[in-house]
Amino acid sequence: METTVTSPLVRTTRLAAAYRRYLASADAPQFAAEVDEHYAASTLATLLNRGEVELRRAAALSLGMLGNVNSIEPLGRALCDDDRGVRLAADDSFRALLVRAAAPLHQQQLLQVMHLNDGGEYAAALAPTMILVDNAPRYSEAYHQLAICWHGLENYENAAAAYTACLFRCRFHYLAWQGLARCQIAMRELPAAARSLERCIDLSPDVESARMQLRALRRRMRRSDV
Incomplete structure (x- = not known):
């Protein structure tokens, strides 16, 4: 059978x-x-x-x-x-x-700001972004875009404050950690910048640009004996 x-x-x-x-x-x-x-x-x-x-x-x-x-x-x-x-x-x-992560109106305003920032029009984006964070104070991406505005205008102190505000609302925002590190480097806060880059990589291991920045920063710190 x-x-x-x-x-x-x-x-x-x-x-x-x-x-x-x-x-x-x-x-x-x-x-x-x-x-x-x-x-x-x-x-x-x-x-x-x-x-x-x-x-x-x-x-x-x-x-x-x-x-x-x-x-x-x-x-x-x-x-x-x-x-x-x-x-x-x-x-x-x-x-x-x-x-x-916000009301539809605020989403539309954010997209407009993102378009300006992507085009390097940081001065034009600054005022509407400040209004947006006032109207949507829990909107982490609005603070990220505000940080990009300040960063593009080379106001690193304000940019760092905005990146930090973004991270207070969303600690997983790895791009904000990377942006904060860039500001800290510009302000010569090198150990803090290294920690921010390490946090970025811990959150998102595929951010190769952050790995390259961290390697370069560590070499700089060794040369400076920081």
């Missing part, structure tokens, strides 16, 4: 199945709809920190689409995940939620 050997049934979660379909189709709206039907943001945050690699990647991607302010911290923790795919997805989602 011939015996038929069958493979054991592999259980696939809805999230993993939706993620695989997304990878095949790149249909982000469909992926978001499928995940939203079955998963709360809090559940996705739990999977991001405790799930298998595929689930962590899927959760990181999902939170960028469906998450809220409360999702920023778990995404911030995932920036140093052991898996590079998780780190990349978490980084994209983290940055997206930093922008969305």
Whole structure:
């Protein structure tokens, strides 16, 4: 009598199945709809920190689409995940939620300021950014953009204060740590700058520019015998 050997049934979660379909189709709206039907943001945050690699990647991607302010911290923790795919997805989602962490009007104002800063128009961006932080005092990305304004205008003291205000509201903001380090270097606060760069790298190991800055800074400190 011939015996038929069958493979054991592999259980696939809805999230993993939706993620695989997304990878095949790149249909982000469909992926978001499928995940939203079955998963709360809090559940996705739990999977991001405790799930298998595929689930962590899927959760990181999902939170960028469906998450809220409360999702920023778990995404911030995932920036140093052991898996590079998780780190990349978490980084994209983290940055997206930093922008969305305020009322729609304030988001629009932030985008306008970001456009000015990206174009190097720091003086033009300064006044609207100061108004924005007054109107949305808990908006960490607004303080980051304010710091970029001051930094671009070479007012390093004010820039450092704004970076610090950003970090007070979001300690995982690795770009603010890197910006703060640059200000500290400009103000010749070299040991403090090294600590800020170390914190940046601890939070987000893929920031190669921060690693290069830290190596150069350490060489400078050895030469100066700081």
